[in-house]
Amino acid sequence: MTLDIRGSIKNTKLSTNPYVVFEELLSNAIDSYLIRKASDPHAPDMHVEVEVTFVPAGLDENQEDMIVSCQDNGCGLGDEQLKAFLTKDTSYKDDLSISGIGQCKGAGRIQFFHHFSELLLESTYPDESSFTERKLHYLEPQKQIEAENFSSTPANRGRTGTRITLKQLKPFVHARVMRGDELSSLFSASALKKNVLLTFLQRLIGLDSSLGEFEINFSSQHWKKDAQNSTLKRSDLPNVTTVETVTAEEYNPATGERVADPQNFKISHYKLDAKLYDLPKNSIALCAKSSPVKDITSRYLRSKTEQNNPVGDYHHIILIESDYLDLRVNEQRDDFECIASEFMPGDMFSPDGISYAAIYDAIDPVIQEMVVPADWKKETVLKVVSNHFGISEDMLRDTSTRIVYGDTPLAVAERVLKKYQERVIDETAEIMSLKDEITRSEPDSDDFREKINELSWKYTASLKNIDMANLSQLIVRRAAIVQILDLACGKNLVMQNVDSDARRKDERIIHSIFFPMRKDSSEVSDHDIWLLSEEYHYYDYIASDLPLSKLTWDDGSKIFSEDVDQEIQNILLKRADENGGKRPDIAIFSKEGSAIIVEFKAPGVQMDEHIGDLQEYAYLLNAKSGGKLKKFYGYLIGDSVNTLRVGGSWTKFPMGNGWFLSSALNDPESGVKLGETYFEILHFKDVIERAKKRIGVYQGKLNLKLDFQEEDS
Incomplete structure (x- = not known):
């Protein structure tokens, strides 16, 4: 029988648990006692002494080494136990059929040799009618331990049990496993008791009365500090809650x-x-x-x-x-x-x-x-997940995603979207498989339409997963845009907090929220013109604060040309030339002949002073387009208006503070009808309210409880 120390260390990894040596010593002590108790029902209660002595590491008293000793009153190291000690992959404990002893491979004691360079073993065990004392002294670089390395001598009847002493902690273990921490803090008597209570609680309680009124005594001594003593008793064990x-x-x-x-x-x-x-x-x-x-x-x-x-x-x-x-x-x-x-x-x-x-x-x-603290609220995390990421409660249920204590909103969103992504990948693979089958099938076969139906249902199901995430993100994004517009109109954005001498950019800021300035739809696809009307989002061309002469359709052709009916051109060209530098804030066009004109006025600017701008723009665009643009929708948007200066032809909205005017666009000199106009004077708060109502419908369908305003407060 031989225990190959070097081979065992090579084939058994170093444990990452800094307390592993103490846990293995105590675990072996408990097993040893249970073996004794099984053969001697009158054995005294279990008693274990764990001693740690801290000594200087070499001549440098600023560094610590330690000597660990564990004395039990178990069965001792008899012949059967010796065989098990010398067998790496042992099944000795497996065959004992003693309650409380778990299966074992004998790898625990290899941690002794991983951690320490020297081991002393002293054991007294009953040998028929007498007692025998067995000893071992191991010291690196000894490669193997054999039965011949143990000495056996008769002993007087005394305390049955085993003492294992470990010396010379290896420096790399101190650095790697203990991370260089102070040994006397990690392994003081009080620290060891607390760790054993945590580690052995379930086992000690599970053994119930098998260990009797046990005591595990811990003592620690330091060459510079007072000694410590601490005891763990059966009465210290709590009841399970x-x-x-x-x-x-x-x-x-x-x-x-x-x-x-x-x-x-x-x-x-x-x-x-x-x-x-x-x-x-x-x-x-x-x-x-x-x-x-x-x-x-x-x-x-x-x-x-x-x-x-x-x-x-x-x-x-x-x-x-x-x-x-x-x-x-x-x-x-x-x-x-x-x-x-x-x-x-x-x-x-x-x-x-x-x-x-x-x-x-x-x-x-x-x-x-x-373990969740009483002050933690799942609803708080759910609100942020919904507001910031568009993840609704329905989506959480659909993906079986739970919000747990400690979860960040980002982590929850990532889990949900990952599950949807996995579904989409799986479903796409199934769709592609069905497509392959369809291409190989014959249209006049019996199962052709069955395959088509299966493909359509699977495709529809996959769209649900894809669109659920996309639509939720869209609604949350729009809610954020509405909130930003609301803040900008009230001059409450951080960037609007400027010195009195600085030039204000309120109109520019509001303008840019709807559509980036000096850009057109050939350059920008991500904009928020939907704030005015959802259908405007899909018009053929949108331009923001660009010279009219540079506007083109998506095929490169000019929107406006000089080719107009000669009879009308002589009248209109003069007006067009005079206003050649004038352009609307935002102009939206469709090839069917309609145009949307948007004119913003900064907070505090009187809109009634600019009512004529909309009519002027309509004449101008009609002339420049060669008469192709005939239907004009105009919006004058601000927050201030002198109601006495709004003419009688304007009609006040039943709800809100705005007005509208619908009339023909006639040339003022010839009376020739050029087209039709529909104009609105709107307050920013009315635009914001309309937008909130539109996204509110989607929020309700998706069960998204968005409330940016409340969150900000």
């Missing part, structure tokens, strides 16, 4: 078929009064063999402050256990193997079983109820 069992299931998102057997997970919640339990942190962990393995606290308590302090005056320990996890814990017992992050359809390399995503789907709702 809540135990719930959930079932995790994995389904193929494309087919809806179950891809693995369902697995049960037990969630044990310990809610500990912070005044009674001075713990260093909250702990939520996936467990194996009743011991925490994978810490997932940050999934539910996102900040370090929340993780390391009481939540609502309580520390929380939540332990998740499952046979599924027991079978997949790695040798270092600091993670699990062969559990995928999420199930990927069609991935031939995907491990068998359910994924972490399926596990979290099952346990998240339960744990969130256990």
Whole structure:
């Protein structure tokens, strides 16, 4: 029998858990006691002494080394235990059939050799009618440990059990695993007790009376500091607050078929009064063999402050256990193997079983109820998700996306859109497959129209997924534009907060919200002329504050030409020449002969002084277009008007503060009818109100509760 130290270190990875040596020592001590108790029902209660001595590392007293010792009153290192100690992949404990002893591969003690260069083992065990003391002294660079390396001598009847002492902590372990932290802080007596309570809580409670009225004593000594002592007793163990069992299931998102057997997970919640339990942190962990393995606290308590302090005056320990996890814990017992992050359809390399995503789907709702702070409101996150990203509650339900404590609105939006993207990809692949089948089918076959119907339904379903996201984004974007316009009209944008001597740009700002200045629709496709009317968004050509002579259709041809009827041209050319430099703020044209003229007036400017501008623009555009533009819609928009100067021909709107005028466009000199006009004088607040009502219809259909104004306040 030989334990190959170098080979074992090579084939067993260094654990990332800084307390792994203490946990392995204590775990072995518990197992050893249970073995003794099974053969001797009258054995005394379990008693374990854990001692840590901090010594200077070399001659430099600014650096620490430590000596770790663990003394138990277990069964001792008899012949069977010696065989197990010298066997790397042992099944010794598996065959004992003793309640509370978990399956074991014998890899835990390899961490002793990873961490320390020297090991002393002293054990007393009953040998028939007498007692034997067995000792081992291991010191690097010794490569192997064999049975011959142990000394065995008769011993007087004394304390049965084993003491393991570890010396010379390896510097690279201190740097890599302990991250260079002060050893005397990490492994003080009080710190060790707290860590053991967190780590062994479930196992100690599960063993119930098997350990008796146990005591685990911790002591630490430092060459410069006072000694510390702390004890963990059975009476220190809290009662479990809540135990719930959930079932995790994995389904193929494309087919809806179950891809693995369902697995049960037990969630044990310990809610500990912070005044009674001075713990260093909250702990939520996936467990194996009743011991925490994978810490997932940050999934539910996102900040370090929340993780390391009481939540609502309580520390929380939540332990998740499952046979599924027991079978997949790695040798270092600091993670699990062969559990995928999420199930990927069609991935031939995907491990068998359910994924972490399926596990979290099952346990998240339960744990969130256990640890969420009282001041956290899901509705607050939902509101931002809806306002900023256009994600409605219907979309959350449709994609089975939950908002959990610690979620950012961006994270929620990303999860929803990712699920829609995956659906679209899967559905597109199905559509392409159907298209291929259709191209190979015969139009006079019986299944031809069946395939066509199937394709149309699948295509319609995919459009729903695509359009749901796109339409929601559009509505949220428009709501934001309306809010910005509202702020600009009230001079409440940050950029409008200028010194009194600076030139104001209020009209320019408002103008640019509708349509970028000095641009046309050949350059800009992203604009917001819909604020006036939805149909204007789709006119053939839009120009903003550009010289009329430069305006062209999308095919490059001029909108306006000098070719007009000679009889009318002589009259109009003079007016057109005089106003050659005059142009509307925004002009919108259709090839059917209609034009929309928009004229903005800065807040405070009297609109009644510019009523004639609309009529002038109509004459001008009619003349310049050679009479092709005959229908003119004009908007004069501002916030100030002297109602006494608005002529009697204007009609006031039943709702709002604006007026409208519909009349023929006649040449004032010849009386010849040139076209028709429809003009409106509008207040900015009326335009804003109209826009809000339009997007409100879509908001209602999408169940988007947008309220930028309330959020800003």
